Amino acid sequence: MTDQTDPNPPTVIEVRDLVTHYGTRQILNGVDVDIVEGEIMVIMGGSGSGKSTFLRHLMALQRPTSGTIKILGQDVWRLPQKKLFELRKKLGVTFQGGALFSSMTVGENIMLPLYEHTKLDRMTMEIMARMKLEVVDLAGFEDLMPSELSGGMIKRAAVARAVIMDPRILFFDEPSAGLDPVVSSQLDDLILRLRDAMGMTICVVTHELESAFKIADRITVLDRGNILFVGTVQELHDHPSERIQNLLNRRSEEAEIDADEYLRRLTGDKEEAEGMPR
Amino acid sequence: MEINISQQGALQVVAISGEVDLSTSPKVREALLSCIKGAHGVVVDLSAVSYIDSSGVASLVEAFQTAKTKGLGFALAEVSETPMRVLKLARLDQVFVIYPRVDEAVAAMA
Amino acid sequence: MAEGSNQSVAYRFFDKIGRMSTSALEEMGRHGVMIAESLYWLIIGPRMNQPVRLGAVFSEMMEIGVRAIGIIGIMAAAIGAMLAIQGIYSLKIFGAEGHVVVGVAFSMVREFAPLITGILVAGRSGSALSARLGTMKINQELDALEVMGINPVRFLVVPSLLASLIMVPVLTFMSMVLGLYAAALYVNAALGMSLAAFFDQTVDVLSVDDLTHGLGKAAIFGILIALIGVLNGFLVKGGAEGVGKATTRSVVQCISAIVVTDMLFALVATF
Numbered sequence: 001m002t003d004q005t006d007p008n009p010p011t012v013i014e015v016r017d018l019v020t021h022y023g024t025r026q027i028l029n030g031v032d033v034d035i036v037e038g039e040i041m042v043i044m045g046g047s048g049s050g051k052s053t054f055l056r057h058l059m060a061l062q063r064p065t066s067g068t069i070k071i072l073g074q075d076v077w078r079l080p081q082k083k084l085f086e087l088r089k090k091l092g093v094t095f096q097g098g099a100l101f102s103s104m105t106v107g108e109n110i111m112l113p114l115y116e117h118t119k120l121d122r123m124t125m126e127i128m129a130r131m132k133l134e135v136v137d138l139a140g141f142e143d144l145m146p147s148e149l150s151g152g153m154i155k156r157a158a159v160a161r162a163v164i165m166d167p168r169i170l171f172f173d174e175p176s177a178g179l180d181p182v183v184s185s186q187l188d189d190l191i192l193r194l195r196d197a198m199g200m201t202i203c204v205v206t207h208e209l210e211s212a213f214k215i216a217d218r219i220t221v222l223d224r225g226n227i228l229f230v231g232t233v234q235e236l237h238d239h240p241s242e243r244i245q246n247l248l249n250r251r252s253e254e255a256e257i258d259a260d261e262y263l264r265r266l267t268g269d270k271e272e273a274e275g276m277p278r
Numbered sequence: 279m280e281i282n283i284s285q286q287g288a289l290q291v292v293a294i295s296g297e298v299d300l301s302t303s304p305k306v307r308e309a310l311l312s313c314i315k316g317a318h319g320v321v322v323d324l325s326a327v328s329y330i331d332s333s334g335v336a337s338l339v340e341a342f343q344t345a346k347t348k349g350l351g352f353a354l355a356e357v358s359e360t361p362m363r364v365l366k367l368a369r370l371d372q373v374f375v376i377y378p379r380v381d382e383a384v385a386a387m388a
Numbered sequence: 389m390a391e392g393s394n395q396s397v398a399y400r401f402f403d404k405i406g407r408m409s410t411s412a413l414e415e416m417g418r419h420g421v422m423i424a425e426s427l428y429w430l431i432i433g434p435r436m437n438q439p440v441r442l443g444a445v446f447s448e449m450m451e452i453g454v455r456a457i458g459i460i461g462i463m464a465a466a467i468g469a470m471l472a473i474q475g476i477y478s479l480k481i482f483g484a485e486g487h488v489v490v491g492v493a494f495s496m497v498r499e500f501a502p503l504i505t506g507i508l509v510a511g512r513s514g515s516a517l518s519a520r521l522g523t524m525k526i527n528q529e530l531d532a533l534e535v536m537g538i539n540p541v542r543f544l545v546v547p548s549l550l551a552s553l554i555m556v557p558v559l560t561f562m563s564m565v566l567g568l569y570a571a572a573l574y575v576n577a578a579l580g581m582s583l584a585a586f587f588d589q590t591v592d593v594l595s596v597d598d599l600t601h602g603l604g605k606a607a608i609f610g611i612l613i614a615l616i617g618v619l620n621g622f623l624v625k626g627g628a629e630g631v632g633k634a635t636t637r638s639v640v641q642c643i644s645a646i647v648v649t650d651m652l653f654a655l656v657a658t659f
Contacts, residue, residue: 059535082436088537099532102523113536117437118300120333124307127336131368165300166331197367 009037012169012201013058018067020053020225027053028064029225037168040195040202042212045222054222055173055205059093060084072168089117092162096174098154100146100161106133107142110161117165132160136190152183159190163198170194172204176211188214281309286384288318289351293380295326298334306334310341319351321383330361335370342374351375355383419615422541426549429542438539444547452513452548453555460508460559461566467500468492468567472574485579489589492571497594497602501563503650506609509556510642514617517548518638521621522631530622549614556610557603564602605653612645 013035020028027050035041045051056062057069060076069076074087100109110129114120120128133139136156146154155175162170172191176184188211195202206212212219213233221229221236221244229236229244236244279296290313298306313320322338324330338354345352353375357365365371377383433439475488521544524530533540572586620638624630 059531061531061534085436085438085537088535091535093532093535095528095532097527099528101529101532102527103520112538116536116538118333120300120304121307123340124303124333124336127339128332131332131336131339131370134368164332193367197363199363 009039011035012037012072013203014068014070015058016068016070018054018057018064018069020050020057020064026225028057030067031222031225031227033220033227033230035201035203037201038195038199039217040191040204040215042216042219043203043205043222044207044209044212044219046207048224049222050225051205051207051222052173055171055203058203059091059171060088089113089165090168091171092165092167092169093171094155094158094162094173094175096177098146098151098158100154100158102146104146105142106138106144106146106149106157109146109157110142110164113161113165128164129160132164133157135163135193136160137186151178152180152187155179155187156190159187159194163194163200166198168201170200170202172202172206174206175204176206176208181210184208184211185214191215279305281306283309283313286321287388289321289384289387290316290319291321291323291380291384293323293326295328297328298330298337300331300333303331303333303337307337307340310337311344314341314345314348314350314352319387320345320353321377321380321387322352322354323356323380324354324361325356325358325380327358327361330364332364332368335361335364335368338374339370351387353377353383353387355380415619418619422545422615422619423611425541426546429539429546430550433539433542433546438542440542440546440550444543445550448547448551449555451516452509452551453559456509456512456555456559457562459512460505460563463504463508464501464563464567465570467504468496468570469574471495471500471567472571472578476575476578486581488575488579489581489586490593492575493568493590493593494598496567496571497564497598499602499650499654501567502560502602502606502609503646505556505560505563505606506613506646506650507643509552509559509610510613510646511639513552514613514642515635515639517614517617518620518624518634519631521618522624522634525622525624526627526631545614545618548618549611552610552614553607554610556613557606560603560606564599601653601657605650608649608653609646612649613642616641616645 011034013033015031015033018028018031020026031050031054033041033043043051043054053062057064058071060069060071063077071087072090074083076084076087079087100106101112104112107126107129110132111125114125114128118125129142130139133142136159138153138156138160141149141153141157146157149157175187175191179187191202191204192215194200202215204212204215216233218230218232219236220227223243229239229241231239239245279294279298279302282293282295284291284293292309292313294306296302310320310322320341322341342352355377356379357376362371365374377386429438430440471492472488475491476485479485479488479491521530524544530540533543568587568590572581572583575581575586576583617638620634620641624634
């Protein structure tokens with residue numbers, strides 16, 4: 001573990017010129033991002049900005065059309081399978097809906113990575129799982145099934161599972177989605193605590209401004225597949241661009257209307273409407 | 279990771295150094311549990327631990343509980359900053375008996 | 389496609405046929421890939437610290453096999469009795485009721501036991517596999533496995549495939565025995581033939597070939613059921629409705645595949 005006061009912390013995730021198309025639709029048009037050790041990087045953008053796809057690339061779940069992603073110095077798409085498995089032990093992910101395995105208890109869910117990847121004693125695994133449940137404030141819930149938990153609890157259990165191997169990098173996909181503001185803010189506190197105590201690098205994808213401002217060290221704003229802004233919260237507030245100020249003030253932009261194109265769209269002439277998948 | 283065990287009176291001092299992680303924590307667990315069997319009390323010197331993960335902390339927890347049920351003393355000493363943060367995350371700093379220095383621990387427990 | 393309305397009916401017909409055949413071919417390709425991938429993880433997995441867990445195989449065997457014993461037993465017994473009833477009824481025309489054993493033994497062991505077992509397992513487990521994997525997919529549980537460094541094929545598919553490959557023949561053997569036993573009971577009641585005489589005759593007419601024919605088919609059905617169930621689950625799109633569709637599709641495909649394979653097998657084996 002490197003000290004957090006290191007003036008030049010190393011880059012742990014390096015994304016270069018990332019391009020993705022779905023058919024003729026461009027999702028990402030050449031995205032460059034650096035995430036340094038120990039920071040909380042929030043990736044923001046509205047729906048359709050490409051942020052979810054971007055996260056899937058970072059987690060090495062989906063191959064981009066072109067570009068490179070280096071995590072902890074390793075190019076994830078050029079890594080032999082065995083090395084990728086090794087790398088994945090150093091990453092933790094909390095999915096939007098929690099993605100707990102519904103056939104296992106909460107405790108089994110949390111212990112699964114340990115079971116699969118380590119030769120630890122059963123007792124050690126159980127203590128570790130209970131410790132993580134303490135951290136996420138779910139003490140005593142290990143024998144319940146995920147279906148017996150509320151949305152916020154499921155998410156916290158998912159965090160416990162994500163951190164069970166003490167990963168170096170933690171990803172969150174829309175942590176506040178489907179949660180009420182109070183629960184959502186508790187989750188934000190948890191994210192901060194994890195970074196402070198474990199020195200984890202955390203990458204959060206969200207569209208919630210409030211949550212982003214609370215936790216972010218730096219923010220990346222994605223818009224229609226392009227990076228609109230990278231910087232601290234303060235820099236974002238002070239940014240002169242009208243586009244960004246609109247975004248901050250939640251004003252939807254009035255896009256200019258091309259009358260012909262708009263009419264065709266409304267009348268459903270799909271062949272002519274640009275970029276529609278067949 | 280290295281473990282050094284020394285006898286100080288009736289107590290055993292287990293000095294751990296280096297990184298305690300998923301691959302090395304089973305050794306820590308084994309060493310601690312076997313010490314508990316043969317001593318009146320155990321002091322774990324964590325001054326030279328540069329990193330400890332939750333499997334390491336779990337081993338400490340298990341050893342502490344085992345010692346307690348046997349009525350033996352179990353204390354941590356010279357917990358450096360990084361391990362302390364990990365302990366604090368799960369509020370274990372309020373559970374373990376922690377001394378700032380090894381000789382203080384030995385004096386207090388003798 | 390702007391001139392779509394001008395295209396002849398024949399063009400559209402053949403266009404549709406073409407599309408359907410390419411997607412059918414694509415699907416067969418996917419099955420091939422899935423088998424190859426499963427073999428890969430079965431053999432290479434342990435070397436990459438991704439072993440196939442025996443416990444998972446056993447629990448799948450429990451689910452696919454043991455829990456199906458009751459219903460399959462009843463169905464097999466019903467079919468055995470039915471064969472005996474129909475056999476005696478039609479052989480009566482020639483006054484040859486005594487030969488009913490030959491007909492029952494051959495059709496039960498070579499045809500009906502594997503078929504009824506296959507169809508029931510398809511209905512119980514093929515659909516369940518699709519529903520389970522489909523739900524896991526839409527809940528991102530498959531992604532979660534992947535990011536934990538656990539290969540989903542190794543973790544979920546191989547155990548089901550192995551369990552099905554083992555349990556369908558085992559259940560089929562059980563069906564054979566129960567079906568023949570039910571037939572023997574009926575023959576005993578109708579013709580007064582003793583159970584011992586029935587089984588003596590059965591053993592006489594049946595060869596090892598007949599048994600391997602039945603069990604071999606059952607093994608193939610086992611693979612087909614697991615593969616079709618798994619693939620339909622993996623390909624689920626679009627939420628709960630997608631899971632429902634995949635489940636239906638998987639049952640229909642499983643039963644069709646079983647019947648067609650059965651026919652082809654019979655054709656090749658009796659040639």
